[in-house]
Amino acid sequence: MVELYVPKIEEYMPDKAVFLARTRARYKNIVGEIDLLVRFNELFLQGLRISRPIVHHRVCPIEELPGALIPDSFSGAKQVSLFLSTLGKNIDELINSLLEEDKTHDAAVLDAWASEALETLNEAFDRKLRQRFGDGTMRFSPGYGNVDVRWNRYIVELLKVEDVEVLSSGIMLPRKTTTCMIGWYDAKK
Amino acid sequence: MRRSEFLKLLEKRVLFLDGAYGTELLKRGFRGKLVEVLNLESPDMVRGLQRDYVDAGADILLTNTFSANRMKLTQYELAEFIERINTKAVEIAKSACKTDQLVFGDMSSTGIFVKPLGELDFDEAYEIFKEQAQVLVDSGVDGIIIETMSDLKELKAAVLAVRDVSRDIPLIVSMTFEEDGKSVTGTSVEIYATVMNDLDVDVVGINCTLEPKQMLSVFSKLAKHSRKPLCVEPNAGKPMLAGNRLVYRTSPEEFAIYMRDFVELGANIVGGCCGTGPEHIKLMRNYIGERSPVQRVVTKEQFIASRTVLKPVEPFLIIGERINATGKKKLQEEIRQMNFTQLVRLAQEQEQEGCAAIDVNLGLEKVLSQDHFKAVINELDRYASLPLSIDVQTLNFLEVCFKEYVGRAMLNSATCNEKHLLPRIELIKRYGGMLVVLCMEKDIPEHSEERVELAKKAVEILKAEGIELERVFFDPLVLPIGAKKDHRVTVETIRKLNELGLKTSIGLSNLSFGLPERESVNAAFLSLCVDAGLGAAILNSKEQTTMSVLRGALMLKGEQLVKVDQLEEEPLVNYILKGQREQVMNLVQEMLKEHEPLDVSQNVLAKAMERIGQLYATGKIYLPHLLLAAETVQPVFDHLNSLIATGENRLGRVLLATVQDDIHDIGKKIVATVLRSGGFEVVDLGKNVPAERVLEAVKELKPNIVGLSAMMTTTVGYVKETADLLKKNGVEVFVIAGGASMNRQLAQQFGVYYARDALEALNLCRRLLGGEKA
Numbered sequence: 001m002v003e004l005y006v007p008k009i010e011e012y013m014p015d016k017a018v019f020l021a022r023t024r025a026r027y028k029n030i031v032g033e034i035d036l037l038v039r040f041n042e043l044f045l046q047g048l049r050i051s052r053p054i055v056h057h058r059v060c061p062i063e064e065l066p067g068a069l070i071p072d073s074f075s076g077a078k079q080v081s082l083f084l085s086t087l088g089k090n091i092d093e094l095i096n097s098l099l100e101e102d103k104t105h106d107a108a109v110l111d112a113w114a115s116e117a118l119e120t121l122n123e124a125f126d127r128k129l130r131q132r133f134g135d136g137t138m139r140f141s142p143g144y145g146n147v148d149v150r151w152n153r154y155i156v157e158l159l160k161v162e163d164v165e166v167l168s169s170g171i172m173l174p175r176k177t178t179t180c181m182i183g184w185y186d187a188k189k
Numbered sequence: 190m191r192r193s194e195f196l197k198l199l200e201k202r203v204l205f206l207d208g209a210y211g212t213e214l215l216k217r218g219f220r221g222k223l224v225e226v227l228n229l230e231s232p233d234m235v236r237g238l239q240r241d242y243v244d245a246g247a248d249i250l251l252t253n254t255f256s257a258n259r260m261k262l263t264q265y266e267l268a269e270f271i272e273r274i275n276t277k278a279v280e281i282a283k284s285a286c287k288t289d290q291l292v293f294g295d296m297s298s299t300g301i302f303v304k305p306l307g308e309l310d311f312d313e314a315y316e317i318f319k320e321q322a323q324v325l326v327d328s329g330v331d332g333i334i335i336e337t338m339s340d341l342k343e344l345k346a347a348v349l350a351v352r353d354v355s356r357d358i359p360l361i362v363s364m365t366f367e368e369d370g371k372s373v374t375g376t377s378v379e380i381y382a383t384v385m386n387d388l389d390v391d392v393v394g395i396n397c398t399l400e401p402k403q404m405l406s407v408f409s410k411l412a413k414h415s416r417k418p419l420c421v422e423p424n425a426g427k428p429m430l431a432g433n434r435l436v437y438r439t440s441p442e443e444f445a446i447y448m449r450d451f452v453e454l455g456a457n458i459v460g461g462c463c464g465t466g467p468e469h470i471k472l473m474r475n476y477i478g479e480r481s482p483v484q485r486v487v488t489k490e491q492f493i494a495s496r497t498v499l500k501p502v503e504p505f506l507i508i509g510e511r512i513n514a515t516g517k518k519k520l521q522e523e524i525r526q527m528n529f530t531q532l533v534r535l536a537q538e539q540e541q542e543g544c545a546a547i548d549v550n551l552g553l554e555k556v557l558s559q560d561h562f563k564a565v566i567n568e569l570d571r572y573a574s575l576p577l578s579i580d581v582q583t584l585n586f587l588e589v590c591f592k593e594y595v596g597r598a599m600l601n602s603a604t605c606n607e608k609h610l611l612p613r614i615e616l617i618k619r620y621g622g623m624l625v626v627l628c629m630e631k632d633i634p635e636h637s638e639e640r641v642e643l644a645k646k647a648v649e650i651l652k653a654e655g656i657e658l659e660r661v662f663f664d665p666l667v668l669p670i671g672a673k674k675d676h677r678v679t680v681e682t683i684r685k686l687n688e689l690g691l692k693t694s695i696g697l698s699n700l701s702f703g704l705p706e707r708e709s710v711n712a713a714f715l716s717l718c719v720d721a722g723l724g725a726a727i728l729n730s731k732e733q734t735t736m737s738v739l740r741g742a743l744m745l746k747g748e749q750l751v752k753v754d755q756l757e758e759e760p761l762v763n764y765i766l767k768g769q770r771e772q773v774m775n776l777v778q779e780m781l782k783e784h785e786p787l788d789v790s791q792n793v794l795a796k797a798m799e800r801i802g803q804l805y806a807t808g809k810i811y812l813p814h815l816l817l818a819a820e821t822v823q824p825v826f827d828h829l830n831s832l833i834a835t836g837e838n839r840l841g842r843v844l845l846a847t848v849q850d851d852i853h854d855i856g857k858k859i860v861a862t863v864l865r866s867g868g869f870e871v872v873d874l875g876k877n878v879p880a881e882r883v884l885e886a887v888k889e890l891k892p893n894i895v896g897l898s899a900m901m902t903t904t905v906g907y908v909k910e911t912a913d914l915l916k917k918n919g920v921e922v923f924v925i926a927g928g929a930s931m932n933r934q935l936a937q938q939f940g941v942y943y944a945r946d947a948l949e950a951l952n953l954c955r956r957l958l959g960g961e962k963a
Contacts, residue, residue: 013442027453034409
């Protein structure tokens with residue numbers, strides 16, 4: 001059964017040092033530049049305001065999934081959690097409109113912010129699942145290792161997600177969307 | 190908790206302080222006058238809030254005792270409960286703790302400025318703080334925080350009081366600043382940091398007044414100058430009215446994001462002030478998480494400071510020598526009679542001549558009392574702005590000076606004799622400051638080697654006492670060449686001390702005592718000394734040759750004196766700014782020979798005050814200067830008004846009041862002073878004035894304008910109540926509101942005008958009476 005989870009705000013607030021690193025800025029080096037810091041913070045807040053994060057997830061016995069979707073590292077797992085997390089389309093639209101207005105700096109910062117916000121959300125949800133299912137594999141996403149990124153379409157369909165479009169390349173829209181899998185060693189939980 | 194344990198904890202991780210009490214208790218239904226009363230009447234309400242803070246992740250809980258000092262409690266007729274309110278607060282906070290939270294006793298201002306800015310005696314302030322600190326410490330707090338202080342002198346009294354109660358209690362101090370990094374009393378955050386570097390406090394912080402975004406740049410200056418661990422507690426924005434409720438606009442997420450920046454800037458303790466609640470603390474804690482404090486880069490520069498002026502001692506410190514009553518009978522006699530006119534003039538002149546500090550030597554000390562020294566320090570604080578070098582021989586007089594002084598002064602001087610040196614070291618340990626050590630004991634050694642040996646001996650004593658050598662100047666001693674003394678011994682001593690990495694300072698003019706062409710001799714010698722590494726000199730800054738040669742000698746070393754910012758103003762403005770009432774009156778009397786009193790009042794004096802207003806508005810002068818100027822012109826205005834026919838002489842009548850249940854008076858008094866100096870008649874109804882009383886007074890006195898002050902979030906609603914009552918009764922009068930809890934948006938919602946400060950109030954009053962409708 002597919003479940004939905006709406007995260008708390010702190011579960012997708014990215015750490016500043018990491019999000020700024022994505023913009024190639026070192027937090028400790030720019031922290032004295034107050035105006036810049038304030039601008040980053042305003043974009044951070046704008047990102048938080050317009051994002052509509054949600055997680056679609058389900059757990060299935062590993063044998064029910066196609067073999068090509070299961071990465072080698074899941075060896076020994078009995079069940080697999082699959083989840084799709086997204087920040088929604090608003091953030092894409094905002095980034096695009098900033099680009100159209102030639103506000104490249106703000107668009108780049110917001111893009112970095114959104115990527116890291118999604119990663120923070122995945123981390124938080126990962127921790128949540130582990131509390132529920134116990135011992136598991138490392139988190140995995142199609143596109144890495146020996147699993148083709150086009151398996152995203154299968155996951156989106158499996159999770160019955162309607163608001164996410166998967167292009168033939170496997171890329172998902174909204175752009176700030178990821179699919180993840182974790183294998184669980186204990187079949188009972 | 191011991192200080193060493195607390196400091197160790199601060200090294201390990203960033204700690205989280207709780208949020209607001211006043212605004213949060215209001216939100217939870219408190220409707221009384223003073224939240225501290227809840228400790229006795231409704232302890233569960235306080236405990237409930239503190240439990241929420243603990244659940245939110247606070248490591249440090251403050252006791253609900255912010256206003257529980259005798260001075261404040263007296264205003265609410267609660268002084269007899271001081272012990273119970275404070276004791277109970279500690280008990281409640283401890284009962285709210287769940288694991289290893291710390292309970293810090295919360296202390297704050299008496300609400301009255303210490304002399305010379307206000308009426309409160311330093312010793313009185315000290316006793317008030319000591320009484321509260323004693324109760325809190327006896328009740329078992331883990332530490333003390335002194336927060337939301339705006340007067341550095343009052344803070345100093347509080348610090349000394351806490352330390353005299355316990356040397357081992359962890360102590361956090363926190364001042365409140367405007368966005369420009371200055372307190373309302375004109376002290377910059379850099380001066381605050383510099384003074385606190387010396388005082389025996391564990392953590393230095395800033396809180397209140399500003400929201401996180403505005404506080405960032407102020408905090409970054411603190412981080413650059415403070416050598417102590419740092420604490421920060423911003424407000425959650427300014428209050429706004431939503432329905433009947435005051436709300437603060439900074440959301441928990443905005444608060445958390447900015448608080449992360451403070452941590453990156455070097456904060457060791459983060460918490461919230463007005464408008465923050467458990468939800469702010471919780472999100473901040475979750476977002477920042479467990480984190481080691483950032484290692485900051487702190488400036489190594491040494492500074493001396495007065496209340497409003499900070500001067501680096503590098504590359505060269507010029508100390509004006511002319512306040513020296515030794516051998517100046519007239520000056521000595523004036524001082525004895527508590528007449529400081531000449532003394533203040535000398536200080537002001539030396540500032541104009543380019544000195545960075547003023548040496549103060551009152552001559553024959555046995556004819557003077559402690560009151561003389563106290564008065565001199567206060568007069569110079571009030572009328573002059575440069576830091577002082579306190580050249581006083583008698584130890585208890587020296588202590589009076591250092592106790593009363595606001596800033597970081599130089600103690601001039603101690604000898605290398607342990608018995609002479611140790612008590613002076615104690616003074617700078619207790620009160621802060623830099624020290625001049627003379628390279629001598631009972632007698633002055635003939636040769637440089639012996640002088641250097643004595644300096645080395647002093648260095649050992651200083652090190653053993655924990656005094657950083659950066660805080661010390663060594664005086665190699667300058668002797669009169671007229672008495673056949675070899676000036677090269679001094680130069681050689683400077684060179685050797687410089688090689689040892691020690692700072693040096695000389696009293697220059699002694700060299701040429703009794704000689705003709707003193708200026709040339711002094712200048713030539715100073716040049717030799719600078720080349721040998723001299724870092725400071727007490728000299729006669731009127732000697733232009735000496736000053737020019739000094740600049741040249743420094744340029745040859747690739748250094749340059751920091752340019753002195755001097756206010757180039759017309760004489761009347763200068764006289765007013767310096768508080769020279771007699772000169773202002775003389776100038777006005779001259780003008781009255783050719784002009785009408787009304788003309789002089791409105792076109793000369795009022796214009797000069799307008800200029801002073803501009804200087805204040807652009808940050809060139811500070812509140813103490815503005816107040817001094819207002820007080821200086823007031824009697825002159827009064828004199829002119831007495832010459833003008835009734836009715837013509839005043840711009841209008843303003844009725845001022847602090848609203849019901851609010852006992853804060855300082856801001857309103859400042860506004861009254863500035864309005865009077867601007868030509869308004871002011872009637873001050875005082876503090877804690879109910880709306881009905883304002884209405885009665887308006888009906889009786891028929892003012893043009895009513896000015897209402899509200900400092901507290903618990904009382905700001907009375908502004909609306911008063912304004913509504915006036916409207917309801919059909920009274921046609923302009924209502925202006927101000928005070929820490931007011932803001933422009935809130936004023937709009939209340940249907941009143943808003944003035945941010947005294948100057949804005951003056952300009953607004955002028956504008957309103959120039960044609961705007963009520």
